Amino acid sequence: xxxxxxxxxxxxxxxxxxxxxxxxxxxxxxxxxxxxxxxxxxxxxxxxxxxxxxxxxxxxxxxxxxxxxxxxxxxxxxxxxxxxxxxxxxxxxxxxxxxxxxxxxxxxxxxxxxxxxxxxxxxxxxxxxxxxxxxxxxxxxxxxxxxxxxxxxxxxxxxxxxxxxxxxxxxxxxxxxxxxxxxxxxxxxxxxxxxxxxxxxxxxxxxxxxxxxxxxxxxxxxxxxxxxxxxxxxxxxxxxxxxxxxxxxxxxxxxxxxxxxxxxxxxxxxxxxxxxxxxx
Amino acid sequence: xxxxxxxxxxxxxxxxxxxxxxxxxxxxxxxxxxxxxxxxxxxxxxxxxxxxxxxxxxxxxxxxxxxxxxxxxxxxxxxxxxxxxxxxxxxxxxxxxxxxxxxxxxxxxxxxxxxxxxxxxxxxxxxxxxxxxxxxxxxxxxxxxxxxxxxxxxxxxxxxxxxxxxxxxxxxxxxxxxxxxxxxxxxxxxxxxxxxxxxxxxxxxxxxxxxxxxxxxxxxxxxxxxxxxxxxxxxxxxxxxxxxxxxxxxxxxxxxxxxxxxxxxxxxxxxxxxxxxxxxxxxxxxxxxxxxxxxxxxxxxxxxxxxxxxxxxxxxxxxxxxxxxxxxxxxxxxxxxxxxxxxxxxxxxxxxxxxxxxxxxxxxxxxxxxxxxxxxx
Amino acid sequence: xxxxxxxxxxxxxxxxxxxxxxxxxxxxxxxxxxxxxxxxxxxxxxxxxxxxxxxxxxxxxxxxxxxxxxxxxxxxxxxxxxxxxxxxxxxxxxxxxxxxxxxxxxxxxxxxxxxxxxxxxxxxxxxxxxxxxxxxxxxxxxxxxxxxxxxxxxxxxxxxxxxxxxxxxxxxxxxxxxxxxxxxxxxxxxxxxxxxxxxxxxxxxxxxxxxxxxxxxxxxxxxxxxxxxxxxxxxxxxxxxxxxxxxxxxxxxxxxxxxxxxxxxxxxxxxxxxxxxxxxx
Numbered sequence: 001x002x003x004x005x006x007x008x009x010x011x012x013x014x015x016x017x018x019x020x021x022x023x024x025x026x027x028x029x030x031x032x033x034x035x036x037x038x039x040x041x042x043x044x045x046x047x048x049x050x051x052x053x054x055x056x057x058x059x060x061x062x063x064x065x066x067x068x069x070x071x072x073x074x075x076x077x078x079x080x081x082x083x084x085x086x087x088x089x090x091x092x093x094x095x096x097x098x099x100x101x102x103x104x105x106x107x108x109x110x111x112x113x114x115x116x117x118x119x120x121x122x123x124x125x126x127x128x129x130x131x132x133x134x135x136x137x138x139x140x141x142x143x144x145x146x147x148x149x150x151x152x153x154x155x156x157x158x159x160x161x162x163x164x165x166x167x168x169x170x171x172x173x174x175x176x177x178x179x180x181x182x183x184x185x186x187x188x189x190x191x192x193x194x195x196x197x198x199x200x201x202x203x204x205x206x207x208x209x210x211x212x213x214x215x216x217x218x219x220x221x222x223x224x225x226x227x228x229x230x231x232x233x234x235x236x237x238x239x240x241x242x243x244x245x246x247x248x249x250x251x252x253x254x255x256x257x258x259x260x261x262x263x264x265x266x267x268x269x270x271x272x273x274x275x276x277x278x279x280x
Numbered sequence: 281x282x283x284x285x286x287x288x289x290x291x292x293x294x295x296x297x298x299x300x301x302x303x304x305x306x307x308x309x310x311x312x313x314x315x316x317x318x319x320x321x322x323x324x325x326x327x328x329x330x331x332x333x334x335x336x337x338x339x340x341x342x343x344x345x346x347x348x349x350x351x352x353x354x355x356x357x358x359x360x361x362x363x364x365x366x367x368x369x370x371x372x373x374x375x376x377x378x379x380x381x382x383x384x385x386x387x388x389x390x391x392x393x394x395x396x397x398x399x400x401x402x403x404x405x406x407x408x409x410x411x412x413x414x415x416x417x418x419x420x421x422x423x424x425x426x427x428x429x430x431x432x433x434x435x436x437x438x439x440x441x442x443x444x445x446x447x448x449x450x451x452x453x454x455x456x457x458x459x460x461x462x463x464x465x466x467x468x469x470x471x472x473x474x475x476x477x478x479x480x481x482x483x484x485x486x487x488x489x490x491x492x493x494x495x496x497x498x499x500x501x502x503x504x505x506x507x508x509x510x511x512x513x514x515x516x517x518x519x520x521x522x523x524x525x526x527x528x529x530x531x532x533x534x535x536x537x538x539x540x541x542x543x544x545x546x547x548x549x550x551x552x553x554x555x556x557x558x559x560x561x562x563x564x565x566x567x568x569x570x571x572x573x574x575x576x577x578x579x580x581x582x583x584x585x586x587x588x589x590x591x592x593x594x595x596x597x598x599x600x601x602x603x604x605x606x607x608x609x610x611x612x613x614x615x616x617x618x619x620x621x622x623x624x625x626x627x628x629x630x631x632x633x634x635x636x637x638x639x640x641x642x643x644x645x646x647x648x649x650x651x652x653x654x655x656x657x
Numbered sequence: 658x659x660x661x662x663x664x665x666x667x668x669x670x671x672x673x674x675x676x677x678x679x680x681x682x683x684x685x686x687x688x689x690x691x692x693x694x695x696x697x698x699x700x701x702x703x704x705x706x707x708x709x710x711x712x713x714x715x716x717x718x719x720x721x722x723x724x725x726x727x728x729x730x731x732x733x734x735x736x737x738x739x740x741x742x743x744x745x746x747x748x749x750x751x752x753x754x755x756x757x758x759x760x761x762x763x764x765x766x767x768x769x770x771x772x773x774x775x776x777x778x779x780x781x782x783x784x785x786x787x788x789x790x791x792x793x794x795x796x797x798x799x800x801x802x803x804x805x806x807x808x809x810x811x812x813x814x815x816x817x818x819x820x821x822x823x824x825x826x827x828x829x830x831x832x833x834x835x836x837x838x839x840x841x842x843x844x845x846x847x848x849x850x851x852x853x854x855x856x857x858x859x860x861x862x863x864x865x866x867x868x869x870x871x872x873x874x875x876x877x878x879x880x881x882x883x884x885x886x887x888x889x890x891x892x893x894x895x896x897x898x899x900x901x902x903x904x905x906x907x908x909x910x911x912x913x914x915x916x917x918x919x920x921x922x923x924x925x926x927x928x929x930x931x932x933x934x935x936x937x938x
Binding site: 005006009010011012013014017034035036037038039040041043044045046048068069070071073074075076077078079082106107124134135136137140162163164166167168169170185186187188189207209231233234249250251252266 | 475619620627
């Protein structure tokens with residue numbers, strides 16, 4: 001018994017359904033569109049939302065880049081890339097500027113996104129109000145009524161407890177002055193890249209069965225208070241040990257031999273590109 | 281070097297996959313898919329039911345590939361299911377048309393058509409049968425011959441394809457209220473995601489696809505104390521159901537014009553649940569309500585658990601987590617729960633770095649305010 | 658002073674039924690009901706054509722036994738549940754021109770966040786038990802549009818001090834507090850956005866007598882100082898006598914008597930009120 005899979009894994013009907021939900025998401029920036037999430041050949045919670053978006057969109061001429069934790073070579077990124085290659089036969093790249101579709105978990109690349117590119121983010125928990133209100137039925141009402149006291153209250157509580165905004169990744173944003181949205185667990189550092197992004201940003205939550213979007217040139221503001229402004233992660237004056245870059249999101253690495261801590265670009269392809277450029 | 285885990289992923293995966301195959305074949309034997317299909321009925325049925333895909337042969341391949349791990353086998357079949365286009369919905373199947381192999385009622389001894397014990401482990405002694413170590417195919421075939429001879433002599437008086445439902449009998453006797461048919465087109469949870477409040481058709485679909493263990497545990501909680509139900513099995517039947525589809529070129533959807541496309545084995549339960557209802561002027565009366573369970577294959581515990589949970593969700597008593605539809609329906613799917621639990625194995629370096637930054641900021645602020653206050657003193 | 662003569666809130670023919678009703682009771686065939694309950698279909702007529710006005714700065718008491726419909730009335734006024742029929746107008750909302758029961762849920766939320774405060778008998782309903790006390794107050798301020806932490810913190814501190822919650826316990830969750838303290842936090846929360854109308858539902862029920870007295874004193878003081886209009890519901894005539902300017906007596910979902918509190922207590926007209934007053938003596 002030998003069975004061949006369709007182009008890009010899904011049957012065409014499924015792809016159309018996902019694209020319809022995506023169109024709706026683009027039409028209502030920041031609104032979580034429920035969709036009939038399919039089971040995928042990779043684990044639920046391992047990027048199935050992003051993968052469904054990518055597979056529903058990818059055409060023969062597309063070039064796909066996949067990163068996880070900023071790295072093109074992380075096991076999960078490789079795994080997803082392999083599946084896309086296997087089921088479509090299209091080519092993949094590490095080069096951010098060459099890609100037409102960039103699927104990522106936890107990062108937006110350092111190289112600015114351009115008009116015409118699609119950024120696909122994998123989302124574990126799409127509901128920014130979930131820890132304020134566990135019931136989906138209730139949070140849906142809160143969104144409908146634009147009642148976001150809960151989102152701000154959670155930030156207020158952090159300030160009361162820790163003396164400052166203590167969110168790590170996934171700091172909530174207001175999209176187009178209407179919907180509060182979970183930007184997926186990207187570091188706060190990447191939040192601003194969503195604001196008036198030239199590229200279309202799509203977010204897919206497979207297990208939670210939601211698709212949402214930030215269309216190009218849409219206002220995205222990180223929630224904060226007048227007297228406690230939003231702050232991104234700070235790497236102070238540290239430079240990347242490999243390429244010397246500053247002002248990028250960095251990994252902190254401990255070297256057991258010298259017993260010192262050093263920093264390195266988290267976005268590996270950005271770092272490699274800089275290194276190559278330097279040696280030329 | 282801190283990059284080991286995120287670099288060289290391609291090689292690492294290739295080697296890991298080889299390692300996995302090695303584990304499967306290292307003893308030098310290969311499992312025959314046909315043998316899995318014929319000899320592992322219990323696992324096949326569980327996997328088909330949780331995958332919501334009826335195919336014994338596909339289940340057998342999945343079980344072989346997963347080395348017998350049901351969660352992995354279900355995962356494989358669900359992923360495969362995603363690639364199949366849905367061309368037809370079957371006509372409504374009436375479970376009275378089941379070709380019954382087994383059928384019991386715990387509520388009434390004398391049910392029309394009689395109790396049929398069929399194949400069950402219920403009354404076996406759970407003594408490990410060491411004889412199976414040496415069982416040969418020859419022996420099995422010989423036994424089979426004898427068995428068939430013996431069975432051929434018995435005269436079967438009941439028509440096993442037309443057994444009346446126990447509950448209909450109760451209704452006729454006036455022991456159960458009539459209920460009206462709900463002929464609304466059912467929702468399809470694989471086409472449109474769940475929204476709350478959910479419909480009964482959505483609930484039944486999620487329950488029947490649910491993980492056997494998860495359903496059993498939650499239903500156990502309902503009858504043990506978190507829901508205070510004391511149900512009885514009104515009827516449990518196991519057998520084959522005929523599946524028909526409408527002629528796609530005939531818009532009138534006549535039954536006569538439909539096509540029989542095969543049969544599926546299923547377990548169906550109708551649970552009787554006594555509830556107290558308030559009648560006029562404060563009088564109280566015991567009434568029976570129904571919890572319905574059905575699943576692919578012979579999965580009796582699961583079907584009964586489903587019946588209990590169906591009723592618990594229908595009643596929707598939020599005092600207990602088992603009455604909260606979001607709590608139950610969002611957490612019992614095998615692929616969803618195992619997927620999210622296992623995703624914790626993935627690297628979370630960036631979020632962790634971000635957290636580190638927050639913690640440091642807080643610490644720094646604390647130190648500064650301590651300094652300030654000590655200066656004031 | 659016509660300002661004091663126009664009601665701040667007008668409720669007209671508010672009705673709330675639980676159940677579908679049947680041909681025997683739907684036309685409110687009064688005699689058919691047993692108290693407020695239809696024996697044939699089990700429908701409960703929790704509130705039946707309740708009408709009243711609330712004037713600026715006054716305290717209106719509603720008294721009645723449990724099951725008389727007082728709490729249902731309060732829940733309806735705060736949109737915790739929908740009414741079956743009836744109207745309510747708020748002077749501070751659209752100049753009193755709109756029946757607030759017919760507004761969208763978004764508008765109703767606005768009214769809850771800006772124009773009303775409510776203190777529940779059960780603090781679980783009015784507070785987020787796991788959030789800090791000051792966070793609970795901030796929630797209402799955030800809802801009213803404030804986005805300045807310092808401002809909310811000082812306002813919250815002021816209110817909590819006002820209701821005698823020690824400042825050092827401000828960041829603690831109400832979950833850790835005693836019943837009386839929880840009630841005081843609820844009052845502070847309800848007052849945080851200076852609502853013109855405050856709804857108090859059996860706020861002292863279940864508290865120790867001395868704690869009861871201190872909570873009531875606090876409410877009285879607040880009322881005088883902030884000049885807020887209050888609807889207070891209690892099954893306890895002593896509470897009503899101490900607090901209310903005017904009183905409404907409810908029985909089986911209906912208003913059976915209303916008037917100045919002194920008048921109702923000294924010279925009750927309705928048979929049920931007479932019974933109630935005598936049982937107090």
